[in-house]
Structures are given as C-alpha cells and as structure tokens.
Amino acid sequence: MNTPLPSLDEILLDAAVVTLPMRVKFRGILEREALIFRGPTGWGEFSPFPEYDDAESAAWLRGGLEAAWRGFPEPVRHRIPINATVPAVGPASVAAILERFGGATAVKVKVAERGQSVEDDVARVAEVRRLLPDAAVRVDANGGWDRDLAVDALTRLAEFTLEYAEQPVPDIAGLRMVREELRRRGVPVLIAADESVRKETDPLLVAREDAADLIIVKAAPLGGVRRAVDIVAQAGLPAVVSSALDTSVGIRAGVALAAALPELPYACGLGTVSLMDGDVTNTPLMPDGGYLLVRDVQVSDDLLARYAAPVDRTRWWMERLTRVHAMLAGQ
Template structure:
C-alpha cells in the first residue's frame, strides 16, 4: 500500500545543495524531501531519468518515510572518501574534507580526459592516503573491454582494492574479469545492478566479484537486502549523491547487512558546501541512526519556485506510475 498523494505533497520540500566541486556533471544537487510517520525521506532520481525509473526511487522514499526499517546489527558505518575527476593537484584538498577515512574512491574515465589524467589523479590519492590506505576506482561503465584492460594495467601499481563498473554491459564485465583475474584486482558492478531490469544478472553471469548497492535506485532497504541475499556476493553500500536524508537510508541498509567487509560510499556529504543535516564523516564513519532535518536548512537551501514546481510535477507523475503498478 502507498499513502495518498496528498500526504506526500503536504510536507514536500525541494532543496538545492551546492557542491564544492562539479561531480557527475552536477554543480548543485536537487532533491525532494517529504516526511512520513517514520521520519523524513528523500526522492532524488537524477533529472535525466524517465518516470518509470524514477518511480522506483519514489518507492524507496515512501518505504523509508512510512515503514519500519529492518533491524540494525551495527550502529556505525565506515565510509570511503570520494574524489571527483579533478586535477591531481586538487586531490589533497578533496581528501582532507573526509575526516578519518581510510579508503578513497577515485573517479576515472571522465569524458574529455585521458588515461594519463586518471593515473595522475590516482597517484595523488595514493600519496595522500599512504601505503596503508585503500584505493578503488570508478569508471561508470565508460571503457570498452580493451580500454578497461589497459587502464587496469596502468593503475595496478597503486594497489587497487577494486575497479568499479569498468564497462557498461554484463558480458563486457565478465570478459574483463577473466582478463584481469590473474592480477588479483576485483571487478565491482554498480550500474549493472541498479539500472538493470534484472539486478541479479551480473551475479548469475559471474561478471563481478562484488556488488555496489544503493537504497534509492533499488526500491528501498528491504528490497535491496533481498537482492544482496539472492546474489550471494560481498557488497558495498553506496549513495547516489544523496542529501543527508538519503545517506541515512543508505546507512540503514548498511546497518542491516549481516556482513559488511568494505567501507561504504556513504561519505558523500563532504562533497557538499551545505546540507539539510550533518552526515559528514567523523573518524571515517557515519552513524546508522536516522538523520533529522534542520528546519533552518530547508529554508536556506530551498530551490527556486520553478525548480520546486518541476519536482512536484515529477512526484505526481511518478506516483501515477506506482498506482498503475499496483
């Protein structure tokens, strides 16, 4: 069951969070927040997603606001730092904002940049993190298999923890995994899970060593847990450039997992100049407890009337999609 649309609209607030550095093509992250019996939830599918895909994110938001979440088995979640596709000289400034994080995820394969840029950025991250730090890279599926193999060889000297979504398709991931297996560098799948009509296809094809799971794109904590159980692979819980509210939903997912072997990508609050609550890492971790919205921040970060109306219209359309699916 889903609540009446009026209940969502009654508390809906649209915010625009400014970022330190452009990330994923975004300078300001917009999100629609609403409050239910369990607290605040976030609806923030990226603007280019169609209503069918975005409706799954609305399912997750409704679930988090209206339903009791699965029981937590930990109260703190270790998180990684995230390095956008910045110049190598900027990397130390970025990493300094992630207090106490022992792991850094570095974006690579940025359109318009070269492998040399990636190598320089990852080298700078390794130098900052030191020999005991952990480095993982994320290509967002932008390499073909040959490019990915070449890049993994070029980056291997930096002792990679894993390479995330190096190629776009499941068959490509499977082939690359076979090619680089002797190097001992695991392959992780992200888009092949969260943007797939069959999120278990990558596990069945043995195309990845671990999965990246995100609460919003997978329809909420409970459904994400079901996918993790069925896949039978280690996971990293990550964010979709969420506000503090979305990050607390991700933390609820991470807190409920029986095993959590990797630091999670839930430290992205440090990419924002301001937020609706404080979920920046402290001592390399964030709390599992639910975030509470700062009312003053809702006013301070309110989106323009035009953008507010755009998000409210999107909410109405996605609600119609959910009604049609019932």
Template sequence: MDLALERLADRMHVVSLPLATRFRGVEAREAALFSGPAGWGEWSPFLEYEPEEAARWLRAALEDAGSERPAPVRETVPVNATLPAVAPDAVAGVLARYDGCRTVKVKVAERGQVLADDVARVAEVRALLPDVRIRLDANGGWNLDEAESAIRALERFDLEYVEQPCATVPELAELRSRVRKLDIPIAADESVRKAEDPLLVARAGAADVLVVKAQPLGGIRAALEIVAEAGLPAVVSSALDTSVGLSMGAGLAGALPELPFDCGLGTGALLAADVAAPLVPVGGAISVGRVSPDPALLEARAAPPERVDHWRARLAAALPHL
C-alpha cells in the same frame, strides 16, 4: 503513506544544495524530501532519469518515511572518501574533508579526460596516503579494450577493486576473464541498480562485488533481499544524497549481516550545504540512525518555485509506476 498525488506533493520539500566540488557534471544537488509516520525519506533521482526508474527511488523514499527500518546489527559503518575527477593539485584539498577514512574511491573515465589524467590522479592519492586502500569508479565509461588497458596501467597502485569499468554485463564478464591474473576484483554498480534484473550480473559471473544503493533499488528491504540472493560481498553506497538520504544508506549498511568493505556513504563531505547537521565521516565512520532536516535549513535551501514545479511534475509522472 497516502499516495494521492496532491497530498504527497503537499508533503514534499524540494531543496537545492551547492556542491563543494563539481561532481557528475553538476554544481548543485536537488532533492525532494518527504515527512511520514516513521520519519523523513529522500527522493533524489538524477534529473535525466525517466519516470519508471525514478519510481524505484520514490518507492524507497516513501518506504523510509512511512515504516520503521530493519533492526541494525551495528551502530556505525566505516566509509570511504570519494574523489571526483579533479586535477592532481586539487586532490589533497578534497581528501582533507574526510576525517579518518582508510579507503579512497577515485573517479576515473571522466568524459573529456584521458587515461593519463586518471593515472596522475591515482598516483597523487597513493603519494599522499601510502597506506590507504584505493578503489576506482569508471561509471561504465570505458569500452572493453579501454578498460583492460586502464586496469593494467593502474594496477601498480594496489587497487582494492574497479567499479563498473564497462557498461554492460557481457563486457564485465569478458573483462573479468581478461584481468583475472591481476587479482583485481570487478564491482558492479549500474549493472545492479539500473538493471531490469539486478541479479543478472551475479548469475552471469560478471562481478566479484555488488555495489548496492538503497534509493535506486527501491528501499532498504529490497536491497537486503538482492544481496542475500546474489551471494556476493556487497558495498553499500550512495548517490550524492543529502544527509537524510545518506542515513537511509546507513540504515541499509547497518542491517547487513556482513559488511566486508568500507561504504560509499561519506559523500556528505562533497556538499557545501545540507538540510541537517551533516552526516560526514568522523574517524572514518558515520552513525547508523535516522536524520531529520532542520526546518530553518529546509527553508534556507528551498529550491526556486519553478524547480518545485518541475519536481511536482516528476512526482506525477513517477507515481503510476510505483
């Protein structure tokens, strides 16, 4: 694709999508979509990300719009339900949006909450869905001792794994040693997608599972290479994308030789609006294939002019780091 700033900016459609449930502290999700020779690509780094990090996401979007994806080895991929850090009485309503999902990822370690809030939320999931698999995601929100205490308090709910309980690779390695007897795997997300060296966590023996996301890792091909080199089982996840971005994640999951875990690609259910027919779970799975936005929805969900200007400035800042 032509990487000239003005021509890329002219191909960029910035949208703002309301969320059905507050997530990551926001009530609307902004994303930039690009059309290209192969289809559409999504660029949606979170607003606090600096240009160098945002450039990896941009690389993924331009690759996806500009070239064909690797050939898939499966037509659908199973996905988990994602439960934000809501109160117990809101759990059932959120989970009702996920058709047939057999795994629930529960957000924990939310700023402003305490361990008792996490225990109550997970207990409600287990009470409502006795047979579901439960995984936790702390987004690096605990220190080492807090993480150990939390895992010991929550392990009675039969956890599949705990994702990014601590922020740093040394903390993850130490925590993994401390809780080894509990037989609860440690998964790494931020220590992969935000690291200068995404393979460090594997070399350090700091995780049992890698969480990989196509956008933050620079695209489907880059993510496939990381999984192959790491030699660890991988979970494909998303970053609260539109259905265009979720389809990129599905393209990654569809191309992986092995897919031992349900994917975190069901987050379309957290959006109150989308740019296409929503790519949401049906029977606990989503299809592998490209998604193109509906022109009418692109227009209806277009961000205000000042936000478009903001994204054009982000694009100008990120391009030199490609």
C-alpha cells in the same frame, strides 16, 4: 511496499524541493536537487537524477516512501566504515578533498571522466596513493571505458594496489570479458558492478553471469533498504553500500542498509555529503574517524528555506512526483 501507498496529498503535506551547491563538480553537476517529504516514521528523499525517466525513478520513490512511512530494519551494527570519494580533479586538488572525509582509510577515485585521459586517471590515483600509502584504494569508471581501454587502464592502475574497479564498462557482457582478461593477464584487480545492478531490470543477472566479484548497492535506486538487503542475499556476492549523491536524508537510508546487512566486508561510499556545500540538517551525516554513526536526521526548516529550489524547478519536481506516484498506484 508491504504497506499501503500513501496518497499524493499525504506526501505533499510536508514536502520541499531543495537545490544544494556542490564544493566540486561531481558527476558533471555543481548543484544537487532533491525532493524530501515527511511521513509517520521520519523523512524520505526522492532525488533521481533529472535525466532518469519515470519508470526508473519509481524505485527511488518507493525507497523514499519506505523511509517515511515504514521506517528501517533493526541494525546489526551501529557504525559504518566509510570511504572518501575523490572526483575527477587534478592531483593538486586531491589533498583538500581527502581532508573533508574525517580520516577515512579507504578511498574511491573517479576515473574515465569524459574529456580526460588514462594519464589523468593515473596521476590522480598516484596522488591518492602518495598521500595515503596504506589506504584501500578503489576506482570507479561509471561505465566510461570500452572493453580494451578498461583492460589497458586497469593494468596500468594495478601498480597502485587497487581494492577493486567499479563498473569499468557499461554492460554485463563487457564486465565478464574485462574480468576474464585481467585474470588471464594475472592482473589482481577485482571487478565490482554498480550500474549493472541498479539500472538493470534484473539486478541479479550480473551475479548469474559471473560478471563481477562484488556488487555495489544503493538504497534509493533499488527501491528501498529491504529490497536491497534481499538482492544482496540472493546475489551471494560481497556488497558495498554506496550513495547516489544524496542529502543527509537519503544518506540515512544508505546507513540503514549498511547497518542491516549480515556482512559488511568493505568500507561504504556514504560520505558524499562531504562533497556538498549545503544540506537539509544542521547535523549532516558526515564521517568522523572514517565512520558514520547509525542515527536519525533532524531536518531544519531554516535550511529548507535557505536552499529552496526556484519556483520553476519546484514545479518540475512536483509534476515528476505526481507522475511517478500515479505509476506506483497503477502497479
């Protein structure tokens, strides 16, 4: 941060931990936990997934503190195109999920779910394409395939005219190999890097290795809006802004990132509040007509109370915040 790190007491002065129910299982969870806090410039969110260690979580705290203690850059656009997100559900559930995304004309479909097959993925993508024949469809494997399976699966899925495939394999060398093999076969599927940007110590390595056609950027895992904007500029690749299954407070940071980028060639994955059955605001950041407006979020005390995390989970998050804040203070 370019501003002084606030003290732990300042952060805790107006902080709360919430547990929000999901409408469908997403990323293997049915509840999403988040710690939110208020600072001089608004609300910030600290919600790294529980399995992330303190070192990885530090960037998430930087991002939340930027929002609450510094604010966001001036926007260059005032509405953001949004993609719908379809979890790893059966075809019969796809229509109901798409209805919640307010007329989005781009759809991200989760694939490579543990315990499922490529046939399941094909059926899900086929249903999306049947329902939305003109939509821009992209798939996200979250690194769930090995190299050979990724090539075979994407060759099959290419018949549905994919916009791109996000993180088909877990490593950068694998991304480069899959990208090259698809090109060799004449399969017109672009490769996007997500985890290979936000989980690498060097988020620019994937660009230097020529392993992707575009990058996925998320404000919280990259340490805030300004750092993410800088990474996009240095990478020199088209960027898609996405979320990490945030509350509307965290989505606000993603919207600020999408609004600050000089170019925004793809619809953004910032509509995931639509997958939740609760939020911290009475006016959630949910897409309408395929867009999110750039606006601030007013947090509701009543909703903080309704979705307050159990005592043991609140304690866990406060202890985690304490450790990660000490780590930032020592850097």
